[in-house]
Each structure stands twice: as C-alpha cells, then as structure tokens.
Amino acid sequence: MEITLVILKPSAVQRGIMGEIISRFERKGIQIIGMKMIELTDEMLSEHYSHLVGKSFFGRIKDSMQASPVVVMALKGVDVVNTVRKLSGVTNGRGADPGTIRGDYSMSIQENIVHASDSPETAEIELRRFFSENEIFNYSHYLIPYLYANDEI
Numbered sequence: 001m002e003i004t005l006v007i008l009k010p011s012a013v014q015r016g017i018m019g020e021i022i023s024r025f026e027r028k029g030i031q032i033i034g035m036k037m038i039e040l041t042d043e044m045l046s047e048h049y050s051h052l053v054g055k056s057f058f059g060r061i062k063d064s065m066q067a068s069p070v071v072v073m074a075l076k077g078v079d080v081v082n083t084v085r086k087l088s089g090v091t092n093g094r095g096a097d098p099g100t101i102r103g104d105y106s107m108s109i110q111e112n113i114v115h116a117s118d119s120p121e122t123a124e125i126e127l128r129r130f131f132s133e134n135e136i137f138n139y140s141h142y143l144i145p146y147l148y149a150n151d152e153i
C-alpha cells in the first residue's frame, strides 16, 4: 500500500467544504491515517513549492496558502498517489474534468482547493515535511476485504 499527502488549502477551509472533500476520499475507500490543521510557514512553502520559487506568482501562492490554516492529511491505499491525483483533477480548476475535486469546486489555477503529491517519492518527502512519525496511525482498516480483492493488496 502507498501513502500520499493531501493539503486542504485555504480555498477549501474558508469556503467550508473541508467535510465534503474529506467525504470524497472516504467514500472512495481511501483510508485516512493522519490529519491535522496547521499554519504553513514561509520555510515550509519555499520547500514545498521549490519548483515554483523563481516564478513571478510565487509570492501570490505563498500569500494564498497562508491566508488561513490548512488541513494536512495522510491517505493510504493501493496506488493511492495516482488515484488521489486523478480525483483532484488538473491544476486549473476551469479545465479540470467534472467529477474531480477541482473540476467540481474550483474556477481558478491558484485557488484550486487541494494539493496532492505527484509521485510516491514526492509523497514520502512531503509526508515527512508535515507529519512526525507518531502522527501517522497504522490502524487496521476493517473494510479492506470489501475494498480490494486478495491479490490486489
């Protein structure tokens, strides 16, 4: 099983749709094994968005991500990194497919509701950035036999 990191951005927190987004992951059969509300620091954001630091809009992204606390989540499942990226939709909410989180809730490139890790390697680094070991809970998920066939896990 893989673990991935999701951030419910200020655009989700302020619009009061955290519960709706979390429900989507739960209903899909993805296990939530860590979740907390935090304020993102300048340092965290410069690391997290290091690929965008040189862009003209980086300052705007930082302000947007610090506009309110965010919720960081650790999600577990088979191929969960790729699955959660698909559930999230492409970066620009206006172009994201209907049925995806961004496609259903966002009209913006910047205010696009969620962050989701883009590869298992990135997920590992990002999870370590936002969670300490004792904040990830490897508890039994009793629905596993109803979520997967034996040979899938």
Ligand code: ADP
Pocket (backbone or CB within 6 Å): 049, 052, 057, 061, 090, 091, 109, 110, 111, 112, 114, 115, 116, 118
């Ligand atoms: P993704 O979040 O889909 O993996 P990126 O890593 O390219 O996309 O960008 C990180 C975040 O930076 C995006 O989710 C979005 O909030 C913001 N962003 C990306 N490109 C732009 C842009 N051109 N203008 C404003 N914000 C942007």
